[in-house]
């Protein structure tokens with residue numbers, strides 16, 4: 001604030017200095033010029049020069065004062081936005097396209113910074129200069145002053161009408177550029193799918209359509225802007241010409257000296273910029289207001305998944321995970337559908353490995369997401385060692401439970417940083433500071449990579465320091481899954497939740513991973529969503545999810561014997577697996593044939 005207010009004062013000082021120049025001109029015209037006293041002109045001319053230099057200095061001071069604070073405000077708002085995005089639950093991210101978030105974080109905040117550094121200061125400064133100028137004009141000649149200012153009234157009326165319409169168009173244009181950013185982001189992300197399906201042209205067509213509607217909105221905006229500019233330029237010109245005619249007549253009648261007339265017009269000329277700039281600054285302020293609204297759309301979103309005020313703790317986790325009469329439905333799920341999870345009861349004993357099986361779309365992934373509060377249950381509870389997961393801080397909860405997903409996301413960082421993501425205490429800084437930590441980090445990394453059969457990481461160009469993920473080394477789906485699995489294992493959780501993390505592996509690698517996992521899973525409770533019979537074999541018991549409930553729990557052979565639905569699910573999984581294997585061997589055969597022909 002002090003810098004911004006200081007900058008405002010510097011700007012005001014510059015403008016007031018500019019307003020003082022006409023006063024000196026009046027002295028020159030009415031004094032030395034009228035009386036032919038040449039030697040009196042020089043000191044007054046030097047005074048004008050001094051005033052000009054002071055004005056320039058004030059301009060420089062205005063800029064210098066705001067650069068630091070406004071860039072800091074922008075950076076702090078951006079950090080706050082990022083922190084908020086990290087804190088908001090998955091359900092928020094389901095609803096918000098990434099481009100909208102990106103355009104808020106980049107262009108909206110840039111606009112707010114420019115407005116603070118320039119728009120706000122000029123707007124307040126110019127309004128004050130106008131008031132000061134009006135007083136000076138009226139004190140010079142109240143008739144001319146009032147005529148000049150009365151002409152500004154239509155400007156206020158037009159400006160007021162302009163505000164309402166421009167705000168709406170500004171909001172639309174900023175939202176549309178967010179949509180466009182989403183589209184660019186999605187097509188870059190999905191470039192392989194677009195190319196594989198030859199949909200590049202189609203994507204380009206819809207991009208053009210969206211870009212075109214943004215263009216029309218921008219044109220509408222420019223039209224509104226142009227309209228107000230017409231008024232802003234015409235009104236002062238009309239006011240000046242009326243005043244000129246009136247002023248010359250008054251001077252001829254002896255009611256005004258020539259010097260006063262010159263000073264009046266010189267002052268009016270200084271006021272031209274503040275008057276002209278009001279329209280532009282008004283539009284700029286409305287853009288900034290829209291950008292601020294868009295920023296607070298996110299900052300004010302209520303976060304339904306927060307830490308409790310007085311958090312419980314699980315001191316020595318044993319790893320008992322229980323679902324107690326759990327109900328869940330997605331926020332956007334239509335009313336005519338019942339709950340997706342409709343009274344799930346399931347208890348995983350410490351150290352037990354439970355496979356979760358069900359038809360596609362039955363809610364298995366959803367059930368796993370409830371364990372780490374990616375979503376909150378709509379009724380019932382999920383507990384770890386008897387403590388409701390909502391009673392723990394999210395940090396503590398996610399220390400106890402680690403997840404690996406089918407769709408393995410890696411960050412643009414080294415293999416090491418990706419795998420040790422869940423172990424901040426073994427992070428790079430801690431390892432650099434203490435050799436014992438470095439050795440422990442190395443051991444954990446080594447073990448996790450071994451269990452996940454991700455030894456390939458050592459053969460990458462820079463070994464485990466190779467950058468992977470977006471912008472990094474491209475890895476195959478199976479390699480990414482194995483690193484994501486290593487990440488979950490390295491977190492050393494008491495409960496491991498695996499959402500089909502082996503789907504992209506070939507059968508032999510899967511078998512090796514499973515053998516290694518058995519050693520880890522002996523101490524860890526595990527909930528594994530299984531899409532292959534081989535994954536089911538890994539489990540001590542299997543839970544069958546059917547129409548929102550767990551309808552059977554038992555060993556694989558017990559369920560095969562007792563549950564018709566289980567037999568149906570397993571046979572469809574086997575069919576899927578056979579199809580996948582046939583496709584894989586076809587591909588191999590094709591490769592063999594090609595090799596033979598060559």
Ligand SMILES: Nc1ncnc2c1ncn2[C@@H]1O[C@H](COP(=O)(O)OP(=O)(O)OP(=O)(O)O)[C@@H](O)[C@H]1O
Nearest residue numbers: 094330332340358359360361362363364365366367
């Ligand atoms: N974020 C979401 N918002 C709204 N509905 C969702 C969301 N995620 C999943 N669903 C819906 O919930 C249902 C269950 O999805 P879920 O992914 O849990 O099933 P699943 O049993 O894991 O399926 P699959 O075996 O195919 O992976 C589906 O009908 C799906 O369309």
